[in-house]
Amino acid sequence: MKTMPSRIIAVRDEGKDRKTITVHNKEIAEKAHPGQFIMVWIPGVDEIPMGISHIGREEISFTVHRVGEATNALYNKRVNEYIGVRGPYGRGFKEVDGNIIVIGGGTGTAPLMPLIRRLCERGGNNVTVINGAKSIDEMVFKGELNELAKLGKIKYIPATEDGSLGYKGLATTLLENLLREGEMPNEIYVCGPEVMIKRVVEIALERGIHVQALVERYMKCAIGICGSCTMDPLGIRVCVEGPVIPIEILAKITELGVYKRDSSGRKIKI
Numbered sequence: 001m002k003t004m005p006s007r008i009i010a011v012r013d014e015g016k017d018r019k020t021i022t023v024h025n026k027e028i029a030e031k032a033h034p035g036q037f038i039m040v041w042i043p044g045v046d047e048i049p050m051g052i053s054h055i056g057r058e059e060i061s062f063t064v065h066r067v068g069e070a071t072n073a074l075y076n077k078r079v080n081e082y083i084g085v086r087g088p089y090g091r092g093f094k095e096v097d098g099n100i101i102v103i104g105g106g107t108g109t110a111p112l113m114p115l116i117r118r119l120c121e122r123g124g125n126n127v128t129v130i131n132g133a134k135s136i137d138e139m140v141f142k143g144e145l146n147e148l149a150k151l152g153k154i155k156y157i158p159a160t161e162d163g164s165l166g167y168k169g170l171a172t173t174l175l176e177n178l179l180r181e182g183e184m185p186n187e188i189y190v191c192g193p194e195v196m197i198k199r200v201v202e203i204a205l206e207r208g209i210h211v212q213a214l215v216e217r218y219m220k221c222a223i224g225i226c227g228s229c230t231m232d233p234l235g236i237r238v239c240v241e242g243p244v245i246p247i248e249i250l251a252k253i254t255e256l257g258v259y260k261r262d263s264s265g266r267k268i269k270i
């Protein structure tokens, strides 16, 4: 897939250090599935992976959290500027109906949004969305999730570590509370900090609940050739076999929540 110059048609603030950028790209919009990602090229800076947070008819969005050079350059982009995008890549979410819990941590809620919208559109699902963040300023998509809750399409439970919005505490503690109170989802979808994903997997394994998690790893090629994003000990390539990985595989990945690799392949503690 080639890199396509794509015009930025909207930029929206998503709280502290986060923005949702929408680009015109009909080709990707027509092909993309919830959970897939794109490679975004910022000329003169770098090319980085971004989860897709909106799939429109002729446009797609991603939600960037500035953490370093490339994400900072993206954060500062304006409407009508061009960036390069290629994709969509990877395996997205397998969409399951029924009693569903969706858990997003920090910016991790963003790539869950197309899935949440899809589950709502199909109707007949009982969808609970836990949106966790350190504080209200770091919580993305709270407005849209509130709207969906007002329309009765989801049960929305924000959770902040500092108590600035909703439940005070970790999203995973809230999940445990819900399960203890008798909620019995047939599927949990999660994306966020890896320690959070790891904890969700532990909680779900104890109770026999199926999980699909969107996992992030350092990527270069995004097409399964370079090996930068492989995970130990299975050697699965997150760009091709992921980024959405089911619990059967997650349970066997020993590096999950423990370490990742940098651009040179060196292990970094998480």
Ligand SMILES: Cc1cc2nc3c(=O)[nH]c(=O)nc-3n(C[C@H](O)[C@H](O)[C@H](O)COP(=O)(O)OP(=O)(O)OC[C@H]3O[C@@H](n4cnc5c(N)ncnc54)[C@H](O)[C@@H]3O)c2cc1C
Pocket: 037, 046, 047, 048, 049, 050, 051, 052, 062, 063, 064, 065, 066, 067, 068, 069, 070, 071, 072, 107, 110, 111, 215, 216, 217, 218, 219, 220, 243, 261, 262
């Ligand atoms: C499938 C996937 C989906 C992603 N979706 C989003 C998203 O929706 N929003 C968002 O803000 N971020 C997302 N990321 C992470 C984002 O790609 C990195 O934050 C970004 O590449 C960091 O680049 P930088 O130059 O700003 O920071 P750097 O200075 O390079 O690094 C800052 C941190 O980001 C990590 N990182 C650096 N490069 C990559 C890379 N190519 N892949 C993964 N991690 C990297 C580093 O290990 C370091 O911890 C996603 C990553 C993957 C793999």
